[in-house]
Amino acid sequence: MAILVIAEHDNSTLKGATLNTLAAATQIGGDIHLLVAGSGCQAVAEQGAAAAGVNKVLCVDAALYEHQLAEDLALLVAECGRDYSHILAPATTNGKNLMPRVAALLDVAQISDIIAVESADSFRRPIYAGNAIATVQSLDPIKVITVRGTGFDPVAASGGSAEVVTLSAVSPAGLSSFVSEEVAESERPELTSARVVISGGRGMGNGENFALLEKVADKLGAAIGASRAAVDAGFVPNDMQVGQTGKIVAPDLYIAVGISGAIQHLAGMKDSKVIVAINKDEEAPIFQVADYGLVADLFSAVPELEQKL
Amino acid sequence: MKVLVAVKRVIDYNVKVRVKSDNTDVDLANVKMALNPFCEIAVEEAVRLKEANVATEVVVVSVGPKACQEQIRTALALGADRGIHIETDTMPESLSVAKLLAKLVEQEQPGLVILGKQSIDSDNNQTGQMLAALTGMSQGTFASRVQVIDGSLNVTREVDGGLQTLALKLPAVVTTDLRLNEPRYAKLPDIMKAKKKPLDVKTPADLGVELRDHTRLLKVETPPVRQAGIKVASVDELVEKLKNEAKVI
Ligand SMILES: Cc1cc2nc3c(=O)[nH]c(=O)nc-3n(C[C@H](O)[C@H](O)[C@H](O)COP(=O)(O)OP(=O)(O)OC[C@H]3O[C@@H](n4cnc5c(N)ncnc54)[C@H](O)[C@@H]3O)c2cc1C
Ligand SMILES: Cc1cc2nc3c(=O)[nH]c(=O)nc-3n(C[C@H](O)[C@H](O)[C@H](O)COP(=O)(O)OP(=O)(O)OC[C@H]3O[C@@H](n4cnc5c(N)ncnc54)[C@H](O)[C@@H]3O)c2cc1C
Numbered sequence: 001m002a003i004l005v006i007a008e009h010d011n012s013t014l015k016g017a018t019l020n021t022l023a024a025a026t027q028i029g030g031d032i033h034l035l036v037a038g039s040g041c042q043a044v045a046e047q048g049a050a051a052a053g054v055n056k057v058l059c060v061d062a063a064l065y066e067h068q069l070a071e072d073l074a075l076l077v078a079e080c081g082r083d084y085s086h087i088l089a090p091a092t093t094n095g096k097n098l099m100p101r102v103a104a105l106l107d108v109a110q111i112s113d114i115i116a117v118e119s120a121d122s123f124r125r126p127i128y129a130g131n132a133i134a135t136v137q138s139l140d141p142i143k144v145i146t147v148r149g150t151g152f153d154p155v156a157a158s159g160g161s162a163e164v165v166t167l168s169a170v171s172p173a174g175l176s177s178f179v180s181e182e183v184a185e186s187e188r189p190e191l192t193s194a195r196v197v198i199s200g201g202r203g204m205g206n207g208e209n210f211a212l213l214e215k216v217a218d219k220l221g222a223a224i225g226a227s228r229a230a231v232d233a234g235f236v237p238n239d240m241q242v243g244q245t246g247k248i249v250a251p252d253l254y255i256a257v258g259i260s261g262a263i264q265h266l267a268g269m270k271d272s273k274v275i276v277a278i279n280k281d282e283e284a285p286i287f288q289v290a291d292y293g294l295v296a297d298l299f300s301a302v303p304e305l306e307q308k309l
Numbered sequence: 310m311k312v313l314v315a316v317k318r319v320i321d322y323n324v325k326v327r328v329k330s331d332n333t334d335v336d337l338a339n340v341k342m343a344l345n346p347f348c349e350i351a352v353e354e355a356v357r358l359k360e361a362n363v364a365t366e367v368v369v370v371s372v373g374p375k376a377c378q379e380q381i382r383t384a385l386a387l388g389a390d391r392g393i394h395i396e397t398d399t400m401p402e403s404l405s406v407a408k409l410l411a412k413l414v415e416q417e418q419p420g421l422v423i424l425g426k427q428s429i430d431s432d433n434n435q436t437g438q439m440l441a442a443l444t445g446m447s448q449g450t451f452a453s454r455v456q457v458i459d460g461s462l463n464v465t466r467e468v469d470g471g472l473q474t475l476a477l478k479l480p481a482v483v484t485t486d487l488r489l490n491e492p493r494y495a496k497l498p499d500i501m502k503a504k505k506k507p508l509d510v511k512t513p514a515d516l517g518v519e520l521r522d523h524t525r526l527l528k529v530e531t532p533p534v535r536q537a538g539i540k541v542a543s544v545d546e547l548v549e550k551l552k553n554e555a556k557v558i
Binding site: 069113237244270282 | 320322325326328335402403404407426427429430431432433434435436437438439440441442443445446447448449450451453463466467468469470471472473474475476477478486487488522523524525526527528529530531532535537538539540541543544545547548550551555557558
């Protein structure tokens, strides 16, 4: 039996989350095939062929898959996936959108957001905003799984030389079409893979004040995140939200600025190696998880920090 | 257009769960339960569609033990018209919930089904997508904006890179993200009125669905607790610690 991994990409580059997912596949064991479905995605297939552990790349290059619409992609993955023991995708918004649809088409359950592989059919996953860890066994012949990136160190992006096989598209579902997108352009590292993350909360007061964090981020090569309160208040866009219902991060260094530390926020960052909290309220729950807490007004502490780095 | 909303009874989001000492599950005895926050947003969206004369009727459904009727009543107080309780002994897994909902969709023929994107207990984020697959409907997951335009549905979705808008053929399944709307509070007269609204009870057998286990919960554990560290007195001390003790900068 072999494992099918669904590549996350933007038609030109293979996204890092795929490498973490390949690491989970490697732990399960067996031949690993990587499905690259997209439009004009040959370069992605080549990058996939170079990733460690990949035995074969299945490339489906068709306009139909340009925007990764779940209705169309699920038909393809369910068709290609029938003969595999496991189908894995990163627990990104793409993976979360696609994989339950695939699972239902195959009449199997999905195991969401795994953080560890116990055996070929048992996996660990956080529940209740990470306040409990469940070990779940799949009883299905095909295990459909999404993988939380922070649970697995990525495999090497280069060194491999898998063969690339071309497959054709399946019939379109004809249910949905792409209208538009607003993609945040940023020179900064991706939030989910950055070595350092600095996040702002409601305490930032407004969107302009995030410039204070940007200056620190520039010096540290950090990505910038936010609490839900900061996003809801319109300070920053939704893709910056860290937490149970936003992005899950586990950088070497996480700096929380003006964030109180609600359980839903902690769910997204408490596996960071070192946590720093800057908050003017010494009772703020964030200090209960912080390695280094600084009780101070952020409007003086953050500029000073930037200067002293 | 009829709108069907699926709502789940879950632990209140302010409550911190405890794992049972025998590690079989979390302890939900005497814990405050509530309508899943994402489901509340789903109900609100459906009610707003009705207020805007896009929806004609809002039907809420919940799957689970009898106590789920409390959450159906909450949804009725928020403005839904009638409730359906699909009664099961325990909370079935997502695929089973999706199969039950798919049968109900066949009977009720809604133009739109709205679910939460995830429930805050099991954090699965899958039921809506499964329902869409089983019924052959289109899906707009993690929605932050929903508009009916010329018989099709435009859904703006919160995705990793930002926002994406799709046009979906109706009938469609939508799952709600946090910023779709801000749910209203039910007023006392609405809570009283909700008690008189119709609530049907069905069983999986009534719907002709046989439930099967696809997964087994082997154990539930408490994650390693993070110890609080130290308070530093100044920015200088912070920088010094990060450089020389933690060695992360
Ligand atoms: C279903 C659900 C899902 C959720 N998902 C998420 C999620 O994914 N991510 C998330 O973050 N939240 C999430 N939340 C929200 C969460 O419960 C909190 O409301 C939110 O995290 C609070 O954000 P905050 O810490 O920025 O704001 P607050 O709690 O208001 O804290 C602001 C902090 O800033 C400090 N402060 C103010 N001014 C200054 C200053 N000048 N200097 C220094 N400190 C200052 C204050 O002392 C305070 O501690 C969710 C909630 C629900 C119900
Ligand atoms: C303490 C606990 C222990 C559990 N143990 C097990 C176990 O051992 N094995 C097992 O298979 N399952 C178990 N479950 C059930 C299972 O985890 C979920 O309830 C089930 O998988 C439904 O998925 P979800 O709630 O994560 O759905 P999600 O996909 O996260 O929910 C998305 C949306 O789907 C809708 N929805 C989901 N469930 C319902 C429902 N019941 N009625 C109406 N609408 C709904 C809601 O709109 C919700 O917002 C347990 C649940 C709990 C609370």
